[in-house]
Amino acid sequence: MNFLITGGAGFVGVNLIEHLNNAGENRITVLDNETLGKREHLEGLSASFVHGDIRDRDLLDKVLPGHDAIIHLAADTRVMDSIVDPSFNFDVNVNGTFQLMEAARQAGIERFVAASTGGAIIGEAEPPVHEDMVPRPLSPYGASKLTMEGYLSAFAGAYGMKSVALRFSNIYGPRSFHKGSVVAAFMRRALKNKPLIVYGDGTQTRDYLYVGDLVKGIVQAVDAGVSGVYQLGSGQGTNLNDLIRRIEAVMNLTLGELPVQYEDFREGEILHTWCMVDKARDAFGFNPGTSLDEGLARTWAWFQEQK
Ligand SMILES: NC(=O)c1ccc[n+]([C@@H]2O[C@H](COP(=O)([O-])OP(=O)(O)OC[C@H]3O[C@@H](n4cnc5c(N)ncnc54)[C@H](O)[C@@H]3O)[C@@H](O)[C@H]2O)c1
Numbered sequence: 001m002n003f004l005i006t007g008g009a010g011f012v013g014v015n016l017i018e019h020l021n022n023a024g025e026n027r028i029t030v031l032d033n034e035t036l037g038k039r040e041h042l043e044g045l046s047a048s049f050v051h052g053d054i055r056d057r058d059l060l061d062k063v064l065p066g067h068d069a070i071i072h073l074a075a076d077t078r079v080m081d082s083i084v085d086p087s088f089n090f091d092v093n094v095n096g097t098f099q100l101m102e103a104a105r106q107a108g109i110e111r112f113v114a115a116s117t118g119g120a121i122i123g124e125a126e127p128p129v130h131e132d133m134v135p136r137p138l139s140p141y142g143a144s145k146l147t148m149e150g151y152l153s154a155f156a157g158a159y160g161m162k163s164v165a166l167r168f169s170n171i172y173g174p175r176s177f178h179k180g181s182v183v184a185a186f187m188r189r190a191l192k193n194k195p196l197i198v199y200g201d202g203t204q205t206r207d208y209l210y211v212g213d214l215v216k217g218i219v220q221a222v223d224a225g226v227s228g229v230y231q232l233g234s235g236q237g238t239n240l241n242d243l244i245r246r247i248e249a250v251m252n253l254t255l256g257e258l259p260v261q262y263e264d265f266r267e268g269e270i271l272h273t274w275c276m277v278d279k280a281r282d283a284f285g286f287n288p289g290t291s292l293d294e295g296l297a298r299t300w301a302w303f304q305e306q307k
Contacts, residue, residue, distance in 0.1 A: 007074030009037030169233030173211030237274030
């Protein structure tokens with residue numbers, strides 16, 4: 001299959017391309033504007049690189065034809081940035097995704113797989129969250145991904161596009177050095193001997209999914225040709241204080257040795273979220289098999305190599 005991967009130079013993209021290459025798949029084009037991911041991140045991997053923006057329709061019309069499937073990862077990904085500048089977030093995540101879908105439709109590309117999000121779409125709700133819950137986003141980022149899901153559904157209904165939204169939970173793993181997400185931020189600060197910053201009292205719960213399990217799930221969804229919305233998470237909730245203890249263990253530190261600075265809880269963030277993954281398991285055999293301790297150990301090993 002001939003893949004076009006938007007945002008392919010980013011954290012999930014590079015891990016996905018490594019996984020596809022290992023499975024013998026080399027027909028991959030990456031489209032990325034290098035705001036966060038850089039083409040150097042693809043060194044040693046087999047993929048052709050196009051520098052460009054998903055909002056540039058002329059470029060899309062040149063690059064898209066000839067591909068069988070689009071895996072759409074490019075986005076303005078940070079919840080807090082979206083609260084500061086909702087217009088920019090809308091432009092990239094809603095307008096950009098719409099341009100991409102329109103260009104895909106006109107290029108006759110039938111498969112469209114898009115990265116969506118779990119907690120940020122559903123909002124504050126009793127976990128475990130699942131695909132049948134009514135979404136009530138608390139941030140512009142969550143709203144932009146929900147709008148994207150609306151267009152995925154509409155393009156399936158109106159034009160027969162085989163579209164799927166994969167709602168990722170909190171992804172962590174190697175190649176995440178530039179990420180603001182919690183595991184990456186903690187490991188970066190630990191490397192610099194700086195205190196970990198926790199917003200709130202650390203009892204908030206998240207669903208941490210190892211990136212290796214995520215990229216397998218993405219490819220399983222493509223291969224199975226499924227449509228609709230699927231959550232990809234670990235299926236387990238872990239609170240932040242527990243996560244810190246586990247990180248201390250993989251760093252061979254004693255409990256409480258990592259300094260933690262507690263600050264005010266941030267508006268727009270969700271207190272507790274973790275998800276059910278039964279739908280993805282039943283539909284395409286998704287199996288988040290890497291334990292949190294094993295995933296953290298692999299991630300820490302990678303961060304240490306970057307020192
Ligand atoms: N990492 C997570 O925990 C997580 C959780 C839920 C959803 N997601 C979604 O998964 C996708 C991938 O996330 P990631 O963690 O790899 O993020 P990332 O920031 O590492 O990668 C995103 C990539 O998109 C590129 N990009 C941004 N704007 C662009 C534009 N206008 N045109 C072209 N390229 C552009 C960036 O340069 C970057 O390389 C995103 O859609 C994100 O919203 C990620």
